[in-house]
Amino acid sequence: MKSEKKDKPITIPMEDLDPSFRELITQTFGGERIMSCFQCGTCVGSCPVASVYSDYSPRQIVMDGLLGQKNKLLSSSDSPIWLCASCFACEESCPQGVQITDIIIALRNIAANITGYVPKDLIDQGFAFIEYGTISPLTRSLTKRRMKLGLSEQPPSLPGTGSSVEELQKIIAKTRFKEKLEEVRGNPK
Amino acid sequence: MEIPNKKYAFFLGCLIPSREPSYELASRKVAEILGVNLVDMENTTCCAPTAFLSMDHTTSFAVAARNICIAEEMAGNGGMDLVTLCNGCYEQMLHINNSMQNNTQLKEDVNEILKEVDREFKGTVNIRHYAEVLYKDIGTDKIKEMVENPLDGLNVAVRYGCHLIRPSEVTKILFNKEKMFLDELVESTGAKSVEFMNKFRCCGGMLRGAGAGEISDLVLNERLRDLKKSGANCLTTVCPLCFLQFDIGQFLLVKKMKKAQKEDIVPVVHYPQLLGLALGISAEELGLETHRTKFEYIKR
Numbered sequence: 001m002k003s004e005k006k007d008k009p010i011t012i013p014m015e016d017l018d019p020s021f022r023e024l025i026t027q028t029f030g031g032e033r034i035m036s037c038f039q040c041g042t043c044v045g046s047c048p049v050a051s052v053y054s055d056y057s058p059r060q061i062v063m064d065g066l067l068g069q070k071n072k073l074l075s076s077s078d079s080p081i082w083l084c085a086s087c088f089a090c091e092e093s094c095p096q097g098v099q100i101t102d103i104i105i106a107l108r109n110i111a112a113n114i115t116g117y118v119p120k121d122l123i124d125q126g127f128a129f130i131e132y133g134t135i136s137p138l139t140r141s142l143t144k145r146r147m148k149l150g151l152s153e154q155p156p157s158l159p160g161t162g163s164s165v166e167e168l169q170k171i172i173a174k175t176r177f178k179e180k181l182e183e184v185r186g187n188p189k
Numbered sequence: 190m191e192i193p194n195k196k197y198a199f200f201l202g203c204l205i206p207s208r209e210p211s212y213e214l215a216s217r218k219v220a221e222i223l224g225v226n227l228v229d230m231e232n233t234t235c236c237a238p239t240a241f242l243s244m245d246h247t248t249s250f251a252v253a254a255r256n257i258c259i260a261e262e263m264a265g266n267g268g269m270d271l272v273t274l275c276n277g278c279y280e281q282m283l284h285i286n287n288s289m290q291n292n293t294q295l296k297e298d299v300n301e302i303l304k305e306v307d308r309e310f311k312g313t314v315n316i317r318h319y320a321e322v323l324y325k326d327i328g329t330d331k332i333k334e335m336v337e338n339p340l341d342g343l344n345v346a347v348r349y350g351c352h353l354i355r356p357s358e359v360t361k362i363l364f365n366k367e368k369m370f371l372d373e374l375v376e377s378t379g380a381k382s383v384e385f386m387n388k389f390r391c392c393g394g395m396l397r398g399a400g401a402g403e404i405s406d407l408v409l410n411e412r413l414r415d416l417k418k419s420g421a422n423c424l425t426t427v428c429p430l431c432f433l434q435f436d437i438g439q440f441l442l443v444k445k446m447k448k449a450q451k452e453d454i455v456p457v458v459h460y461p462q463l464l465g466l467a468l469g470i471s472a473e474e475l476g477l478e479t480h481r482t483k484f485e486y487i488k489r
Contacts, residue, residue, distance in 0.1 A: 029246045048391040052407035083401055085408070086239050087391035088355035101356070108243035121400040122240050129241065133234040136207040146210045149476045155206055155213075155229055162232035167306040168252065174305045177248040184244075 012067070021068035028110060030102030037062045037098045043090035049083055056083050058090045058100050065103065073107055074116035081107045082119050118184040126181045130172060133165040197322065198260035198268070198314070199227040200282075202275035203235045204429040211476030212429065215461035216274055216319055218475070222335065222468050223327050228269065230259050238281040239395060250295075251302040253285045257316070258308040268314045272322055276428035280352035283316040284359045318353055320427050320460060324370040329377040337469035339379025340486055345463065346421035346455070347375050347382045348435075350428025351391050364389075374460065375425060378467035385419035387412065394430030409438045410446060416455055423484050424457045432457060436481045456484035 025031035043058040044050050050057055061080055064073055073079055081104050090100040112118050125135055138146075143153055154161060172178055205212050220227050235241075237252040261268035273279050289296045290312040300309055323332070349371050354362045362369070372382040393408025412435075416424065426432045435457045442449040462475045466486055477484055 048393065048408050048411070049396075049404055052411060053404055056404075082399065083396070083404060085351075085391050085393060085395045087351040087395070089351075089391065091356050099356075105239075105243050105246075109246055112244045118244060119400045121398065122244060125240050125398070126244060129235055129237070134203040134207075135235050135240075136203040138207050142207050142210075145479065146206070149210055149214050149479070151206075151210055151214055151217075155201060164232040164234045167232070167255065167308075168234050170305045171251050171255065171302060172248055174302050175245065175248040175251060177245055180245060 012069070016069060016071060018068040018070045021070050022066050024110065025065050025103065025106060028106040030099060031065075031106035033096075033098050034062060034065055034103055036096040037066065038096060039063060040095065042093050042095060043098075043100050046089040046093040048087060048089065049085055053083070056080055058084070058104070061104060061107070062098065062100060065107065074111040074114060077117050079111070079117055081111070082117075082122075112180055112184055115183045115186075120185075123181055123185050126177070130169065130178055130181075131165075133161075133168050194226065195326065196226045196228050196264060196269050197272040197317070198230050198263050198270065200230050200233060200236075200256065200260070200271050200273040200278060202273060202278040202429070204433075205274050209429050209432060209459070211462065211479045212274055212432070212459040215459055215465045215470075215475045218470055219461045219465050219468060222470075223323070223332065225322060225327065227272065228263065230256075230263070230271075233259060236278045236281045238277045240399065242281070247298075247302070249281075250285055250289075250299050253282050254289060254299050254310045255303060255306065255308055257282060257286055257314065258303065258310055260314050261311055270315045270317050272317045272319055274319050274427070274429070276318070276350040276352040277430065279316065279318045280355075280359065286312070286314075286316050287359060318427070320353070320371055320374060323464075324374055329373050332374070332377040332464070336378060336467045338467055340463065340467050341379050341488060343378075343380035343423065343486060344383045344419075344421045345375050345380045346385055346416055346419050346424045347372050347388070348392070348424060348426045348428070348431050349389060350426065350431045351389075351395075353427060354389065371427065371460070375463065378464055380463065380467075383419045383421050385421070386415040388415075390415075392431050392434045394428070394434040397430075397434065405434070406438075406442060406445060409434055410442055410449065413439065413442065413449065413453070413455075417453055421455060423463075424455050425460050425463050426457060427460050432459060440481060454482055456480070456482040458484050 025034050041059050047058055073081055084104045086101055088101050147153055233256050236256055237249040242249040260271040263269045354360055375382045392412045393405040396405035424435055439454045443451050465475045
């Protein structure tokens, strides 16, 4: 994929940086070990996304977290945190146990919490999930295919059957998940 | 190794029963022959993995834990181990199960939410993947005994998928050799598991539903390049995303990319279908015709 990188060194204005951001990350589930990173770059070598798209770098994401690049990571629709394939290769290869994939997921949580940028596809999946209890509801043709194979029309364990949706909606009422989705959806970015 | 009459709470997840029913079909038929007693769970929901974990840890934990509670409540006496076919469901629930078993505060916080639905997570069951149940609880020796139609001459590229094996802190898999349990399971059918580059590397499947389709294509293309050099007649998967990525994705790439050729398309099968053929079940009964790529075993 075409790289947007420029050859000149980049200057980051101090006003862009929030020095308390790294603490916020360490206090978020999964982000506890961010400060162990010594920027060796082993993660980039193992990353399947970095291999095909050179602008993407897990090392850079961690660096941006440590520096406090809040806007870049949380509010920009170009934020790299949404390009992670969550394959855990970086986490596995990291010599410091930084838990990079978990940090990226933590950053995503923070983005959703502060009504930053969340990709539309994910928000849509969230709403579908709340309504059906599954990310892949059975359509008529899919049901026909099941029956043609001799499977039951709807297995008891197919998500979204029985009392499952009712219970799901009670849980998300308590966690206010729907409100969170509505807030990020309403975000004009 | 085998625990006589052991029952397992069978969790299908979202994708497999709706979009990949042949995986469910084959796994049920193989389980019946091998004596793995799968009991369908009821009233489950999506396990709320990556996309939901990304938007809200708390909701994701509570939803996944609720599913685990259902397994805990089955058959009394501390419940049944939960078995799933889906790598995503496996890693998600394994991680959450472990985290909650080991962190009292986390368990309390999640149980506070589960009170809304009169459930309580107790931490009494294990989360298993179908493939590792076959390996640990049945064993390749027993499988070999039961093979009626050995898949001689078949070269199989074996994909584990990311979440069956990583992060190793959660899955407890030791990457100390090139061939591990799934390769042994494949070879117990008489087929050969071929070596190939980047065997454990991500196929880009997760990127597909998340608005990063172009990157998903590029990552898949790299995996196909690795596959081409392997000499494999077919690819076998246990992850539903790997399956879709290769079963449908190869055709997409032929359309989109000059270098991808139709002749190079490698047929994809779910592991239980491969095992099913070896155990004497017909291709029809295993739902092979529902795939986009067409696999046919011809004895050499």
